[in-house]
Amino acid sequence: xxxxxxxxxxxxxxxxxxxxxxxxxxxxxxxxxxxxxxxxxxxxxxxxxxxxxxxxxxxxxxxxxxxxxxxxxxxxxxxxxxxxxxxxxxxxxxxxxxxxxxxxxxxxxxxxxxxxxxxxxxxxxxxxxxxxxxxxxxxxxxxxxxxxxxxxxxxxxxxxxxxxxxxxxxxxxxxxxxxxxxxxxxxxxxxxxxxxxxxxxxxxxxxxxxxxxxxxxxxxxxxxxxxxxxxxxxxxxxxxxxxxxxxxxxxxxxxxxxxxxxxxxxxxxxxxxxxxxxxxxxxxxxxxxxxxxxxxxxxxxxxxxxxxxxxxxxxxxxxxxxxxxxxxxxxxxxxxxxxxxxxxxxxxxxx
Amino acid sequence: xxxxxxxxxxxxxxxxxxxxxxxxxxxxxxxxxxxxxxxxxxxxxxxxxxxxxxxxxxxxxxxxxxxxxxxxxxxxxxxxxxxxxxxxxxxxxx
Numbered sequence: 341x342x343x344x345x346x347x348x349x350x351x352x353x354x355x356x357x358x359x360x361x362x363x364x365x366x367x368x369x370x371x372x373x374x375x376x377x378x379x380x381x382x383x384x385x386x387x388x389x390x391x392x393x394x395x396x397x398x399x400x401x402x403x404x405x406x407x408x409x410x411x412x413x414x415x416x417x418x419x420x421x422x423x424x425x426x427x428x429x430x431x432x433x434x435x436x437x438x439x440x441x442x443x444x445x446x447x448x449x450x451x452x453x454x455x456x457x458x459x460x461x462x463x464x465x466x467x468x469x470x471x472x473x474x475x476x477x478x479x480x481x482x483x484x485x486x487x488x489x490x491x492x493x494x495x496x497x498x499x500x501x502x503x504x505x506x507x508x509x510x511x512x513x514x515x516x517x518x519x520x521x522x523x524x525x526x527x528x529x530x531x532x533x534x535x536x537x538x539x540x541x542x543x544x545x546x547x548x549x550x551x552x553x554x555x556x557x558x559x560x561x562x563x564x565x566x567x568x569x570x571x572x573x574x575x576x577x578x579x580x581x582x583x584x585x586x587x588x589x590x591x592x593x594x595x596x597x598x599x600x601x602x603x604x605x606x607x608x609x610x611x612x613x614x615x616x617x618x619x620x621x622x623x624x625x626x627x628x629x630x631x632x633x634x635x636x637x638x639x640x641x642x643x644x645x646x647x648x649x650x651x652x653x654x655x656x657x658x659x660x661x662x663x664x665x666x667x668x669x670x671x672x673x674x675x676x677x678x679x680x681x682x683x684x685x686x687x688x689x690x691x
Numbered sequence: 692x693x694x695x696x697x698x699x700x701x702x703x704x705x706x707x708x709x710x711x712x713x714x715x716x717x718x719x720x721x722x723x724x725x726x727x728x729x730x731x732x733x734x735x736x737x738x739x740x741x742x743x744x745x746x747x748x749x750x751x752x753x754x755x756x757x758x759x760x761x762x763x764x765x766x767x768x769x770x771x772x773x774x775x776x777x778x779x780x781x782x783x784x785x
Contacts, residue, residue: 348697357700366698391763394702403700434761485700626730673761 352407356492357485359477359505363407374402377412378419379687386419387426390433392488396422400486401478408478408506414456414471416686417534421446421479421508424536429678435538435671436489439498442671444483445539445579446476446508447655449522450532452684453510460510462659465542465666476508501541509657515584516656517591524597525681532684537579537653538671545665547586553593556586557600560665561607565645567669571615571624573643576676577651579668583658586665601649608645612636615643653679717747720777724752727760732784739780 348365352358364370375382375398382399389396398419405418425432425444435442448458459469467473484490491500513520513529522533545563550556560580567575582590590600612633617624624630625643633639646652651670658664671677714720724740726732740752755772757764760783764772772779 352697366700367696368698371698389702392702396702399698400700400702403698407700431762433763438761481700486702488701673759676761 356490357407357481359480359484359491361505363481364409366403366406370406371399371402374406374410374412374415375399377415378402379416380419387422389422389426389482389487390489391437391494392486394486394488396426396482396486401482404481404485405474405478408481409470409474410478411456411470411474414475414478416684417448417452417456417458417471417475417532418478418482420532420534420682420684421475421536422482423682424534424680425479425483427536427680427682430536430538430680431671431677432483432487434673435677436483436487436495438671438673439496440671441497441499441501441540442538442677443501443503443507444479445503445537445668446479447521447535447537448475448508448510448532449513449520449527449535449681450684451530452532452686453513455532458508458510460512460657461515462661464509464512464657464659465507472508472510473506476503476506479508480504480506503539503541507539511655512584512657515587515660517587518597518654518656521653521655522681527681527683532686533681534684535679535681537577537668537679538677539579540669542581542666542668545667546663547665548663551589553590553595553600554603556589557595557603558607560667561604563667564604564608567645567667568672569621569623571610571617571621573610573615573625573629573645574672575646575651575670576672577653577670577679578646578672579653579655579670579679581658581666581668582654582656583662583664584656584660585663587656589663597654600654601652604652605644605646605649609642610645612639612641612643714778717743717749717778719748719750721751721753721775722749723772723776723779724754725764725772725779725781726754726756727781727783728757729760729784732782735782735784736780739782 349362380398384398387396456471458471489495547559615625724736
């Protein structure tokens with residue numbers, strides 16, 4: 341019998357290892373079953389998790405996955421997510437310690453979406469799917485518990501956003517007219533992968549009337565234009581999530597992802613004269629960039645919003661009804677966080 | 692279910708965090724001022740340097756800069772600071 345003062349849920353709150361919501365108590369039995377789901381040894385080191393460089397062994401990952409409410413068969417996806425966010429190119433140290441808003445967003449591609457019932461369709465970013473909710477939550481618990489970036493200590497985000505509870509979607513590959521995010525990055529369509537992307541919250545782009553690719557992309561470019569602020573430039577990886585309806589409109593005009601990147605990148609440049617600090621808002625080009633221009637008020641040199649076209653990342657997700665897309669700004673500071681994709685290593689076929 | 696049986700979700704032995712012993716005086720010491728390369732970090736450290744020279748007699752004040760605030764200082768920079776300094780002041784700004 342559990343005495344009131346030993347209530348397991350309260351005990352885990354007191355230990356400071358939850359995200360503010362109750363967690364499933366990580367008993368030995370539950371953790372052992374979770375480890376078994378990976379087909380890997382409990383003591384195997386998967387990654388060191390910044391900023392404390394805590395050791396994410398299969399067992400530590402499993403403990404957090406149990407707490408998050410994962411089923412054992414999700415563990416290979418969680419492990420791939422750990423590998424992705426702990427890759428040096430992702431810069432989890434910066435993403436966790438920054439005062440900015442970001443949280444890793446995990447995007448699953450390949451057969452695991454179906455096998456594990458990961459929602460890619462209506463309400464993809466919302467609640468109601470155990471796999472999305474608990475895989476994303478497990479990864480956030482790992483950031484806090486193993487990496488040390490818990491909300492009251494290391495993590496000093498001025499506001500953060502709700503994706504820091506959980507932030508995991510599948511790409512709606514069946515509704516995409518293009519190669520998936522994973523295939524674009526060199527993986528085979530029958531491989532399951534997890535992408536980690538340092539993401540703000542989704543910003544909705546509404547366009548119910550554009551019937552041509554160019555018109556629709558101009559609408560989307562206007563939302564991309566104001567990421568961070570309307571004079572912020574040189575951004576790194578940023579995600580556009582196209583709804584199936586929007587994707588069809590664009591692809592229906594024969595536009596490829598490369599065409600979209602090229603169009604958006606070129607369109608999203610502004611002349612120096614429109615980026616001057618103190619003119620139309622206090623912020624603007626940094627001093628070292630301004631110093632390069634003798635007469636900025638009349639200088640027409642075009643400064644790109646994104647460093648290179650490849651920084652624009654595209655996925656298709658969401659329900660088949662609704663002419664909405666979403667812009668999700670990435671974390672872009674000097675060396676920036678790159679989108680990183682890892683293959684899911686599964687003991688089972690079809691995952 | 693007893694709570695003692697719960698496995699630890701943290702890595703309890705990761706990076707033992709023990710602060711170094713505090714210096715009794717800054718006089719005669721080498722002090723490194725580390726700019727993390729955020730905007731105006733140099734302004735803040737300029738003022739800290741002025742105050743240090745006003746209020747103490749350090750042997751030297753050394754200025755260093757991280758290549759980016761977004762990542763930890765490179766290992767060789769940390770090793771150099773550790774080898775040459777008695778104290779470090781790391782400055783944030785914005």
